[in-house]
Amino acid sequence: MTTTRHQAISRHLRERIQDGTYPPGSKIPAIPALMEEFGVARDTVRDAVARLANEGLVTPLQGIGTVVRDTTNVEMVYRPDRPAQIWSAQTGEQEDSDRVVQAGWETAASDITGWLQVPDRTQVLHRIRHQRKGGQIAQIHEQWIPDHVARAIQDATGDDLADINRPLSTDLFSQMRTAGNGPATVTETTTARMPDPDEASVLELPPGVPVLVTWRVTRNGQGQPVETSVFVGAADRLSQSYTVPV
Amino acid sequence: MTTTRHQAISRHLRERIQDGTYPPGSKIPAIPALMEEFGVARDTVRDAVARLANEGLVTPLQGIGTVVRDTTNVEMVYRPDRPAQIWSAQTGEQEDSDRVVQAGWETAASDITGWLQVPDRTQVLHRIRHQRKGGQIAQIHEQWIPDHVARAIQDATGDDLADINRPLSTDLFSQMRTAGNGPATVTETTTARMPDPDEASVLELPPGVPVLVTWRVTRNGQGQPVETSVFVGAADRLSQSYTVPV
DNA sequence: GAGTGGTCTAGACCACCAA
DNA sequence: TGGTGGTCTAGACCACTCT
Numbered sequence: 001m002t003t004t005r006h007q008a009i010s011r012h013l014r015e016r017i018q019d020g021t022y023p024p025g026s027k028i029p030a031i032p033a034l035m036e037e038f039g040v041a042r043d044t045v046r047d048a049v050a051r052l053a054n055e056g057l058v059t060p061l062q063g064i065g066t067v068v069r070d071t072t073n074v075e076m077v078y079r080p081d082r083p084a085q086i087w088s089a090q091t092g093e094q095e096d097s098d099r100v101v102q103a104g105w106e107t108a109a110s111d112i113t114g115w116l117q118v119p120d121r122t123q124v125l126h127r128i129r130h131q132r133k134g135g136q137i138a139q140i141h142e143q144w145i146p147d148h149v150a151r152a153i154q155d156a157t158g159d160d161l162a163d164i165n166r167p168l169s170t171d172l173f174s175q176m177r178t179a180g181n182g183p184a185t186v187t188e189t190t191t192a193r194m195p196d197p198d199e200a201s202v203l204e205l206p207p208g209v210p211v212l213v214t215w216r217v218t219r220n221g222q223g224q225p226v227e228t229s230v231f232v233g234a235a236d237r238l239s240q241s242y243t244v245p246v
Numbered sequence: 247m248t249t250t251r252h253q254a255i256s257r258h259l260r261e262r263i264q265d266g267t268y269p270p271g272s273k274i275p276a277i278p279a280l281m282e283e284f285g286v287a288r289d290t291v292r293d294a295v296a297r298l299a300n301e302g303l304v305t306p307l308q309g310i311g312t313v314v315r316d317t318t319n320v321e322m323v324y325r326p327d328r329p330a331q332i333w334s335a336q337t338g339e340q341e342d343s344d345r346v347v348q349a350g351w352e353t354a355a356s357d358i359t360g361w362l363q364v365p366d367r368t369q370v371l372h373r374i375r376h377q378r379k380g381g382q383i384a385q386i387h388e389q390w391i392p393d394h395v396a397r398a399i400q401d402a403t404g405d406d407l408a409d410i411n412r413p414l415s416t417d418l419f420s421q422m423r424t425a426g427n428g429p430a431t432v433t434e435t436t437t438a439r440m441p442d443p444d445e446a447s448v449l450e451l452p453p454g455v456p457v458l459v460t461w462r463v464t465r466n467g468q469g470q471p472v473e474t475s476v477f478v479g480a481a482d483r484l485s486q487s488y489t490v491p492v
Numbered sequence: 493g494a495g496t497g498g499t500c501t502a503g504a505c506c507a508c509c510a511a
Numbered sequence: 512t513g514g515t516g517g518t519c520t521a522g523a524c525c526a527c528t529c530t
Binding site for chain 2: 011014043050054055056071173183184185186187188189190191192193194195196197207208209210211212218235236238239240241242243244245246
């Protein structure tokens with residue numbers, strides 16, 4: 001159990017961050033200063049700092065320094081039982097904005113048809129939304145709706161679900177009720193993983209921040225799926241809350 | 247938007263992994279081979295591989311090679327409405343084992359008293375469990391029970407909740423019911439972050455795997471908290487599932 | 493311009509694993 | 512024993528931010 005130099009340096013810095021010597025928003029010493037302090041080469045210091053960055057404790061910024069991240073600011077709460085008002089902070093405020101960036105019909109992949117319990121190669125409506133909070137995209141919402149459900153909605157409401165430029169007259173769950181396919185239950189399954197570079201770019205994630213990934217299947221009163229979704233959200237800005245009876 | 251060499255190498259390898267050239271369980275080319283192929287120095291290749299490791303795509307193993315991770319094996323499902331049978335795979339099998347590693351009374355920190363809605367500096371029973379699956383610890387469960395609830399349970403059942411060597415006669419929620427503090431609802435809030443080194447060690451997490459963090463508050467029929475918990479679970483082996491009415 | 497972090501080199505030695 | 516990844520050096524140049 002020999003301790004390497006960069007492990008010793010990263011442990012030292014981690015302890016200083018946790019004991020408040022370097023509070024959130026402040027900067028840890030610069031790389032040349034740490035080289036001097038520990039008598040090591042540049043890349044050894046960078047290895048140590050990279051470890052902390054991958055733990056989500058710090059964010060190195062070119063030309064500025066390596067700043068300590070505030071990890072206590074997960075304020076946003078997602079509640080599955082409030083479809084019309086999807087996100088609310090503890091103050092109850094609404095989400096900042098919400099934009100459909102892609103919509104159209106396509107032949108569903110096999111995992112999607114499995115969740116929707118429709119035959120393989122069925123046509124489905126595929127929509128991608130970006131949900132913003134505080135100027136940043138906090139969650140990517142990808143949604144698939146079976147052909148017959150989507151058409152029933154359009155017939156009943158006159159909206160075009162594949163038009164990303166015209167907003168819907170009401171929220172989708174209300175439209176489903178109007179069309180006789182009112183959602184009764186949602187089943188959500190959540191895990192987490194590291195983002196791929198595309199997701200990190202869209203969500204503006206610093207290194208060391210994972211994404212929360214949630215699969216949702218919405219069913220009507222007969223237990224038939226009327227919609228399925230995948231949510232990919234920034235874990236440093238998002239938490240999910242559920243209250244269920246025991 | 248200049249692309250650096252290690253970015254080009256990591257993008258190349260990422261594409262090969264995603265298109266199946268290097269399937270899960272196989273190895274990507276060795277560092278000397280990549281140095282030769284791209285005509286770069288060792289550390290440039292290591293930067294590229296480190297990126298993939300931090301994305302959770304590969305795990306470098308000393309003396310063996312850099313193996314591609316299988317990211318499709320999140321089978322375990324946690325259901326909050328099944329306290330006695332906390333984990334079940336889709337087949338419905340029970341968890342492998344479950345061990346209380348620490349238990350005792352302590353004066354609660356302010357965040358805990360806030361969750362439990364008891365006065366500051368109250369005595370609480372603090373228990374830490376390690377929940378195993380497939381030989382590995384998949385989740386760390388830390389639990390706090392108010393003094394009056396814990397004592398009522400002990401008086402009613404004769405069990406010693408602070409003894410880590412004697413297992414309880416029944417599960418804790420059943421015991422609460424016996425003691426007249428039957429849980430009625432649980433509120434769970436979930437987010438994710440990267441593990442600290444201790445958590446990574448206990449959960450045997452490879453680089454690039456986050457932890458799912460869930461706070462739970464359990465309330466009795468009168469809405470009073472009878473228990474609060476924090477779960478820290480390996481996100482590559484754990485998912486949480488909720489079904490709620492809309 | 494001065495200071496920050498980012499990239500990259502060429503070479504060395506170490507720790508670990510499999511045959 | 513030979514191949515793997517891990518650590519570390521000393522030095523160079525680049526990209527970026529702030530004053």
